[in-house]
Amino acid sequence: MPLETQPWDAAEVLNTPADIAAYLDTYLEDGTQEEILQALNTIARSKGMSALARETGISREALYKAFSDNGNPTLDTLLRVLKAFGVRLAVAA
Secondary structure (H helix, E strand, O other): OOOOOOOOOHHHOOHHHHHHHHHHHHHHHHHHHHHHHHHHHHHHHHOOHHHHHHHHHHOHHHHOOOHHOOOOOOOHHHHHHHHOOOOOOOOOO
């Protein structure tokens, strides 16, 4: 009997700021730019792009573009989105 599998989407389990911080921190530790953008896109989907757009004042289209594979979000966009996620940017040594 073959094993039945179903697609898994991390966006479905990123429910708290702690979940989001741990998920994003993993990618920030050693991920490529593309991987980090994909992680941000996944987190944005977990919150809902429309809700994120309302909360940040950034259009949905601009969010999709910023976090696409070849996106390049501004620092302002990144900071607004992180605040909406309930996390902050920090530097550690």
